[in-house]
Amino acid sequence: MNQSKQLVGQEAVKYIQDGMKVGLGSGSTVYYMVKALGERVKAEGLNVVAISTSEVTDEWAKEFGIPLTDFSYIQELDIAIDGADEVDDNLQLIKGGGGALFREKVVAAAAKEFIVIVDESKIVSTLGKFPLPVEIVPFGWEVVARKIEKLGGAPKLREKAGEIFVTDNGNYILDCAFEEIHDPVATHEQLIALVGVVETGLFVDMTKKVIVADNGSTKLITK
Ligand SMILES: O=C(CO)[C@H](O)[C@H](O)COP(=O)(O)O
Numbered sequence: 001m002n003q004s005k006q007l008v009g010q011e012a013v014k015y016i017q018d019g020m021k022v023g024l025g026s027g028s029t030v031y032y033m034v035k036a037l038g039e040r041v042k043a044e045g046l047n048v049v050a051i052s053t054s055e056v057t058d059e060w061a062k063e064f065g066i067p068l069t070d071f072s073y074i075q076e077l078d079i080a081i082d083g084a085d086e087v088d089d090n091l092q093l094i095k096g097g098g099g100a101l102f103r104e105k106v107v108a109a110a111a112k113e114f115i116v117i118v119d120e121s122k123i124v125s126t127l128g129k130f131p132l133p134v135e136i137v138p139f140g141w142e143v144v145a146r147k148i149e150k151l152g153g154a155p156k157l158r159e160k161a162g163e164i165f166v167t168d169n170g171n172y173i174l175d176c177a178f179e180e181i182h183d184p185v186a187t188h189e190q191l192i193a194l195v196g197v198v199e200t201g202l203f204v205d206m207t208k209k210v211i212v213a214d215n216g217s218t219k220l221i222t223k
Helices: 002-015 028-044 055-063 101-109 141-150 184-192
Strands: 021-024 049-052 077-082 111-118 132-136 154-157 172-177 197-200 209-214 217-222
Touching: 002 028, 002 077, 002 111, 002 209, 002 217, 021 028, 021 055, 021 101, 028 055, 028 077, 028 111, 049 055, 077 101, 101 111, 101 132, 101 197, 132 141, 141 154, 141 172, 184 197
Parallel strands: 021 049, 021 077, 077 111, 111 209
Antiparallel strands: 132 172, 132 197, 154 172, 209 217
């Protein structure tokens, strides 16, 4: 599994050119991409500046020598590269397994190109086996949970080490089991319309390129 993540991470950084402004996603697959980018920065003197999607990725970027900036300096990125929890046949995604979905969506939306890197296990024909992460404000989260139940989901407040998980934005995550998500656009729209929902982990029509590990090699899926 780690070898697959490493392969797609290394493949993805080939899309990064000198002078680019780069969005760095979150998660264990992204770790290898950030490491590979750092190696290019060091070996080739590649001149890039990056915005990351989580405090953990910030640390990795610093560790591997990638200069970081923020949206007060630049509002458009040339490329963003991130992992995913599920990718369907139409390249619609579920993200947020690591709890960074809000910043990930902001960064992906700010990028001219958004490339997704996954191992084979993330490819599905229909989204929904992975419970959909939904970021919500803490106040009244119980109300939002009840409304999501009425929409057919089974929400579970995310915990970590016995405590409520709090995102980098100070919010909570509801992991919402839906049997199958056949219409990601409609599901996203229903959820985002609820007062208290900050963002959903459905990344709809955001990527045209997915790099997937494939038997010790990588494969590019395009739309
Ligand atoms: O969306 C994410 C974090 O919020 C990650 O990209 C997603 O969970 C995949 O992570 P990993 O590469 O560790 O499987």
